[in-house]
Structure formats: structure tokens, C-alpha cells
Amino acid sequence: MMILRLAQLNVGLFLYGFTMAMLVESTLGLDPWDVFHEGVATRVSLTFGQVVIVTGAVVLLLWIPLRQRPGIGTVLNVIVIGLAADFGIWLIVQPDDLVLRMLLLAGGVVGNGLAGALYIGAALGPGPRDGLWIGLVRLTGRSIRLWRTVIEVTVLVVGFILGGTVGVGTVLYALAIGPLVQFFLGIVPGPERASRQRRVAMISEA
Template sequence: MTRRGLPARLVQLNLGLFLYGFTMAMMVESTLGLDPWDVFHEGVAQHVGLTFGQVVIATGAVVLLLWIPLRQLPGVGTVLNVLVIGLAADVGIAVLAQPDALWLRALLLVGGIVGNGFAGALYIGAALGPGPRDGLWLGLVRRTGRSVRLWRTVIEVSVLAIGFALGGTVGVGTVLYAVTIGPIVQAFLPLVQVEVASRSGETGQECEVSAA
């Protein structure tokens, strides 16, 4: 854990958010399966006049509104999460070609998952607020007293089922992401996590839980 000022943390945050969105695009272009929320985003995008990234942004904004009854307060990282990740995902989809060879698609998938884990560690480690989706279950845990495992499972299974029904891509990548993303984030987090005082530190701890 290192000590960094706010400007350096903002740089780390935005780098992490951009890389997170770009690696989402890598998984989309692999066509081998997405994480639950991206299955939802892709499924919705097939039925509305929006790009994948625009659906990511719109979903983040709607989820953020659900924080209001939960009395969950956003940080600057929360707001930037809503905007930057979706924009970066559309950039990635625009510049990445969808390969035909299975081994190239597999490479794109694995690179996307590992890169996504590193990106998640970067923005979590900046300790400037959880993403809107993580904040949703954090708020539900606080308000209901039920476990993190319960609410994450309920939310992610729900969005996965809806996304799959809408045509989102579920495959080996979905399973691989589910079983590896937590350990990948935890492996990178000690390298990039910043030391912050009191209230900011509390936010950072909350975000760290979200990566588990």
C-alpha cells in the first residue's frame, strides 16, 4: 500500500476505468462469453438503438438512482465509473477486430479477463468510491443485514438470466470470469492500493470487499 495525493489517485482511477472498459470490449470481441452484467448489457443493446457502451452508461445511471432509497452516497469514482467505462468499451469495440481463429479468440478472452482484473484493482485501489453496481449490493447489505454473498448472487444471477434471455453471450468466458476475477483482483490490489485517511479509507475498504 502506497501513499498518493488526490491528483495521482485520479490518474490511477481514470486509467483503471478506461482499461476496464477496453478489456470488456476484448471479451465482447472474443464471443466466448461475458460476465453477468455484460451479458445483460449486450442483450439489451441488441434490442434498443444504443451501442454496447451506451447501454453500459445508461445501466450505470439507472443503478445509481437505486442508491437513493438505500441512502448510499457516491464518490467521484462512482460518477466517473458510469461515464468512462462505457465510452472505453465502445472505443475498444471500434478498434478491435473479431478474430476467426479459436485460439485468437481464446487469447482475447484470457487477456481481457486478466486485464479486467488489473483494471479493477487500479480503480478500487484509488479508493475514490465503488462502482454503481457494487454500490447497489453494498447498500442492500447495509439496509437488510443480509450477507454480501446473498445479494451479489441474487443480483448477478438476475442480470445474467435477463441478459441471456435477450440474446447476450453466455459461454466458457462467463464461467472463467466468475471463478478467476476475484483472485486476479486480489493479486494485483496490494501493488496499486493507496493509503488514505479515515473516511476515504473506509470507502477504499468497501471497494476492496467488492472485488472479493
């Protein structure tokens, strides 16, 4: 039912943004896009979540020449994740204890994997950042590995230069997120479960 898929989508998007906040508050390193978001946020009068929203909207505009078609999940992705991230940053008190920060990091990575599976499992459109490399792969015929690497290394380097946090969490996220999403996709409801798992496996290995 569409109403259940929409509910699953919004739960996934909210959890995705909240777990991003957990990684931010751990101060142990972020995924490449969030390094960029945090770096930009240190340079402008916007919150982290607002930068996430603005970046998502700008990236979505890049879909136009790539002839990518957004779904309702794409549009909600732009809005909900950023709002949830700001809510999480407001709610979570940044701990001084390293063990607590490590727990925040681990919980954030695992929770982000579950959130990604819920969002993908709803099958209501890719996020703007994923749609960017999907469109480039289709347009150029080059590999997923190439375009994901080019895009993520670019935003990681720019974000680091701007002051975003790169650390052990960045490496942990890169190694763990693909297998985690694939695992959770085997559990969460949604259409074409086997097909979705194969696509994530291909993306993770590319």
C-alpha cells in the first residue's frame, strides 16, 4: 500500500538525518557528503541541516541536464533529512568521554544503514546525491565506481578544506555502510526485495 511505503520512507529519512547528527556529535569523522555539509556550515550563517537542504536542492537542479526524474522520495529527501539532522544536533549533548563518542559513532553508522534500507526499500525515488551519479553513469556509460569516487572524493576534499571533520568515522562509514544497507534490505518490507539487494550489492562492490 502506498500509505505504508510513504510511512516507511519518512521514518527512513528522519532516521537518516538523526543518525547523521549522531555522527556529527561523535566528532570522530563523517561520511564524505557530511564532511562537505559541515565544512560549508562553518563558513556560512546556516545550520548543518540547512546546508544539507540547500545542497540537496542544488544537486537536484543538476539532474535537469542529466534527464533524471525525481520521485516523491527525492523531494522529501531534500527536506526531511536536513530537518531531522538539525533536530538531532539540538537534542544530543556532545559527550566528552571517548567511549560515549565511539558509541555515538557506532550507533550512527548502524542506524544510518537501517535508515538507508528503509528509504531505498520504499522505492519512491533516489536521493538527490545518489541520483547525480546514477545520471552520470547513464549519460557517460562509465562505471559506478568512477563517478562515485570522483564525486565523493571531491566533496570530501572540499569539505575538509572548509573545516569538515575527517577521522576514523569517515573510514568506518566507507567500509560498513554498503554491507549494512544490503543486510537491512533483506529485513525491511518493500517491493522487489531481491532486486533491491542486488542493486545495493553492485553499488557496494563497484
